[in-house]
Amino acid sequence: MPDTHPKRILVVDDEATVCQSIKLALAGEGYGIDTATSGEAALRRSNLSDYDLILADMMMPGLSGLDLLKGIQAKDPAAQVVIITGYPTDKAASQSLRMGAVDFLPKPFTPAELRAAVARALAKKAQAAGTKG
Numbered sequence: 001m002p003d004t005h006p007k008r009i010l011v012v013d014d015e016a017t018v019c020q021s022i023k024l025a026l027a028g029e030g031y032g033i034d035t036a037t038s039g040e041a042a043l044r045r046s047n048l049s050d051y052d053l054i055l056a057d058m059m060m061p062g063l064s065g066l067d068l069l070k071g072i073q074a075k076d077p078a079a080q081v082v083i084i085t086g087y088p089t090d091k092a093a094s095q096s097l098r099m100g101a102v103d104f105l106p107k108p109f110t111p112a113e114l115r116a117a118v119a120r121a122l123a124k125k126a127q128a129a130g131t132k133g
Contacts, residue, residue, distance in 0.1 A: 007122055008032045008050065012042040012068065013057040013084070018107075022055060025111035026118065039063025043071050051079075053121050055105075058085035058092060066099060073100050080125045082117055084109070 009031050011022045019035035026033060034049075036042035040063050042056065054072060058065040065083050072079045083096040088106030096104045102121045105113065 006030050006032045007052040008034070009118070010042060010045060010051045010054045011035045012037075012039065012054065012060070012065070014038060014060040015057075018057070022114060025114050029115065029118075031118075039065065039068040039071075042068055046072050046079075047075065050076075052125060053080045053082065053118060055082050055084055055118070058083050058096065059087060066096065069096070069099055069101055078125075078128060080121045082121050 007030075009026065011019050011033060012035070013019050013022070014037055016035075016037055019037065023033050023035060034045060034051075036045055039056070039060050042054070043063065046054065054068075056065040056068050063071070065085070069081050069083065072081060081101050082103040082105055083101045084105045084107060085092060086107040088104070093104040102124050103117050105117045109117075
């Protein structure tokens with residue numbers, strides 16, 4: 001039986017305008033989107049609710065995107081996290097992926113690049129869920 005519930009996405013960036021831009025870019029795709037402007041707030045939200053995907057900025061004051069990734073994976077090792085950053089380096093990308101992020105998206109990105117990254121991550125989650133059963 002196909003999953004008819006909208007996919008839930010948590011967008012985490014310390015800049016509220018970035019959260020809103022991502023939310024707008026994904027509007028019309030049928031996702032349920034929540035936002036958080038700190039890693040700490042995102043961790044609290046993820047403990048209260050299950051998300052199909054988390055888009056997290058790598059560089060935030062307090063709990064960084066990579067710290068958030070560790071915290072979320074401690075609760076749910078199968079969590080799908082895409083790291084976004086305005087400071088893309090090969091080292092940052094490889095570190096993110098090595099730590100368990102499913103993708104790495106450098107800013108600035110186009111709405112089409114964002115939608116493609118989200119689709120890839122959700123497809124990986126569906127494929128992983130399909131192999132469990």
